[in-house]
Amino acid sequence: MIEIEHLTKRYGETIVVDDVSLRVEEGTIAVVVGTSGAGKSTLLRMINRLVEPSSGRVLIDGRDTLSIPEDELRHRIGYVIQAYGLFPHRTVSQNIATVPRLLGWDRKKIAARVDELLDLFQLDPGEFAGKFPHELSGGQQQRVGVARALAAKPAVLLMDEPFGALDPVIRSKAQDDLLAIQRRLGATIVLVTHDMNEAFHLGDRIAVMDQARLLQYAAPAELLTHPAEPFVEQLTGTAERPFRLLSLTRVKEALEPGDAEGEALVLSTTLHDALARLIALGKDALPVIDASGKAVGRITVERILAHGRLPA
Amino acid sequence: MSARALTFRAAALILLVAFITAPQLFAFVFKPLTVNDAPAIYNHGSLLALTLSHLRTVFLATLASTVLAVGLGIFVTRPSGSEFLPLSRSLVNIGQTFPPVAVLAIAVPLVGFGEKPTFIALFLYGLLPIFENTLAGLSEVPPQALEAAKGMGMNARQRLLQVELPLALPVILAGIRLSVIIGLGTATIGSTVAAKGLGEVIIAGLQSNNVAFVLQGGLVVALLAVLIHDGMGIAERAVAKRLGRPVDEVA
Ligand SMILES: Nc1ncnc2c1ncn2[C@@H]1O[C@H](COP(=O)(O)OP(=O)(O)OP(=O)(O)O)[C@@H](O)[C@H]1O
Ligand SMILES: [Mg+2]
Numbered sequence: 060m061i062e063i064e065h066l067t068k069r070y071g072e073t074i075v076v077d078d079v080s081l082r083v084e085e086g087t088i089a090v091v092v093g094t095s096g097a098g099k100s101t102l103l104r105m106i107n108r109l110v111e112p113s114s115g116r117v118l119i120d121g122r123d124t125l126s127i128p129e130d131e132l133r134h135r136i137g138y139v140i141q142a143y144g145l146f147p148h149r150t151v152s153q154n155i156a157t158v159p160r161l162l163g164w165d166r167k168k169i170a171a172r173v174d175e176l177l178d179l180f181q182l183d184p185g186e187f188a189g190k191f192p193h194e195l196s197g198g199q200q201q202r203v204g205v206a207r208a209l210a211a212k213p214a215v216l217l218m219d220e221p222f223g224a225l226d227p228v229i230r231s232k233a234q235d236d237l238l239a240i241q242r243r244l245g246a247t248i249v250l251v252t253h254d255m256n257e258a259f260h261l262g263d264r265i266a267v268m269d270q271a272r273l274l275q276y277a278a279p280a281e282l283l284t285h286p287a288e289p290f291v292e293q294l295t296g297t298a299e300r301p302f303r304l305l306s307l308t309r310v311k312e313a314l315e316p317g318d319a320e321g322e323a324l325v326l327s328t329t330l331h332d333a334l335a336r337l338i339a340l341g342k343d344a345l346p347v348i349d350a351s352g353k354a355v356g357r358i359t360v361e362r363i364l365a366h367g368r369l370p371a
Numbered sequence: 372m373s374a375r376a377l378t379f380r381a382a383a384l385i386l387l388v389a390f391i392t393a394p395q396l397f398a399f400v401f402k403p404l405t406v407n408d409a410p411a412i413y414n415h416g417s418l419l420a421l422t423l424s425h426l427r428t429v430f431l432a433t434l435a436s437t438v439l440a441v442g443l444g445i446f447v448t449r450p451s452g453s454e455f456l457p458l459s460r461s462l463v464n465i466g467q468t469f470p471p472v473a474v475l476a477i478a479v480p481l482v483g484f485g486e487k488p489t490f491i492a493l494f495l496y497g498l499l500p501i502f503e504n505t506l507a508g509l510s511e512v513p514p515q516a517l518e519a520a521k522g523m524g525m526n527a528r529q530r531l532l533q534v535e536l537p538l539a540l541p542v543i544l545a546g547i548r549l550s551v552i553i554g555l556g557t558a559t560i561g562s563t564v565a566a567k568g569l570g571e572v573i574i575a576g577l578q579s580n581n582v583a584f585v586l587q588g589g590l591v592v593a594l595l596a597v598l599i600h601d602g603m604g605i606a607e608r609a610v611a612k613r614l615g616r617p618v619d620e621v622a
Binding site: 130131141146147148149161191193208 | 516518521523525526
């Protein structure tokens with residue numbers, strides 16, 4: 060768990076982060092969004108003390124980060140930056156082994172961990188372990204960057220625009236991979252992005268920053284239904300909001316009893332995708348089945364539309 | 372390097388070794404250049420010994436330049452030393468702009484004749500290329516790599532030894548190579564103040580009007596320069612390759 064309390068950063072007269080407080084629960088993903096220069100990176104970098112706060116404090120699992128020597132703190136916090144920052148003079152496996160080596164793990168343990176991570180990120184050790192970063196594609200470099208950040212099994216992972224340089228297809232794959240890995244490892248993640256789709260896809264909670272201030276920190280649906288300020292509404296895309304809301308809700312929540320004709324939808328489908336199916340098939344209703352294939356009810360256009368309605 | 376270039380280097384090396392170990396074998400080449408039955412091959416000392424002491428002076432002077440210039444380059448790129456950057460730059464620049472002959476002239480009264488003044492001149496002259504290349508190499512380290520190193524908890528020393536210096540190494544080596552090559556040529560003037568070196572052969576030739584001597588001295592220095600230049604170039608590329616850089620990126 061990360062608790063940020065009244066964190067402020069000033070450079071001379073300019074306030075770059077202004078009295079920000081927020082809490083990231085154990086094993087969840089908090090996404091920070093906002094315009095360029097809003098102070099997102101600075102906020103993130105104050106968590107691992109790459110930037111020293113002017114005032115306020117950060118607690119990790121209840122411990123003030125100021126009470127931990129900074130290098131030791133950073134050994135325990137994974138850090139991924141936009142350009143990945145891979146060491147060009149080190150191979151993929153040496154890059155991944157960076158923190159374990161700093162921590163003095165023995166060779167065998169490091170080698171085993173590197174192989175495990177290469178597997179996890181679908182990089183064949185035989186092919187990739189000995190390659191240098193310049194021999195990798197952008198997507199592969201990105202995976203190595205994340206693998207390196209996870210090497211010493213940090214409980215906290217900080218990611219500053221980790222997918223910024225990827226093309227849309229690879230990017231959405233990388234996001235899914237991150238979600239899968241996060242569920243498996245249960246890490247607490249703070250991720251900065253410019254991409255609102257990414258924020259809604261990944262975030263358990265989303266923090267909206269503008270001009271050094273934290274405008275709102277809430278669950279994605281809350282951000283859509285109750286934006287705290289016009290800026291939040293604007294950032295989430297005024298016209299897009301109903302559709303985003305539908306993407307966040309699953310068929311399960313709009314299920315009604317009864318039956319319908321046609322190809323069945325699964326309970327875990329999002330309302331967004333369900334509506335797309337209904338439109339494409341020209342239907343008003345479709346049957347719904349659970350994961351085991353048993354019919355459990357039906358979904359209707361009317362119910363879906365009701366879920367996309369925003370409070371006036 | 373192409374096969375032809377390689378053959379050429381090998382031939383140059385064989386020629387050089389043969390010439391400094393058994394110069395009399397080549398007397399017939401130089402004989403036509405002499406007049407009044409003057410000796411065709413330098414006869415006041417062994418060419419081999421002169422070559423070795425020439426190399427020794429250059430090696431020691433460059434070693435000293437390297438230690439100081441790299442050390443200074445590291446120091447002024449640390450936060451604690453950054454305010455000394457302009458000062459170090461001008462000092463090192465003075466070392467380069469002061470002609471070695473003038474350094475010899477000043478050094479001789481202070482340290483006497485022999486190898487010492489030559490060493491001082493070469494040392495001062497060799498500082499600039501190494502210092503500037505150290506600065507360039509360190510400043511070319513990708514900022515993201517440094518940020519990542521810091522973010523993963525490397526301390527200042529670990530960042531320097533594990534990230535900055537390895538990445539700057541090819542550029543630093545290129546600076547050292549430049550100093551060595553400059554030093555090889557410049558060391559010849561050391562013979563004017565009685566340093567043992569190949570300059571002796573050239574000067575003897577000039578004094579006795581013996582073109583053969585001048586040519587011999589010049590030839591050995593030139594061959595040494597070409598071979599050392601290439602040898603160090605190969606070493607640099609090997610280092611760059613081990614450091615994971617595409618070879619064509621290294622000039
Ligand atoms: N070391 C520094 N000294 C002075 N100002 C700084 C420093 N670092 C950052 N700033 C300023 O702080 C502000 C916030 O920077 P920050 O990098 O946190 O923004 P950001 O939200 O991450 O922006 P982006 O989306 O473009 O990455 C910017 O105006 C920047 O110029
Ligand atoms: Mg940023």
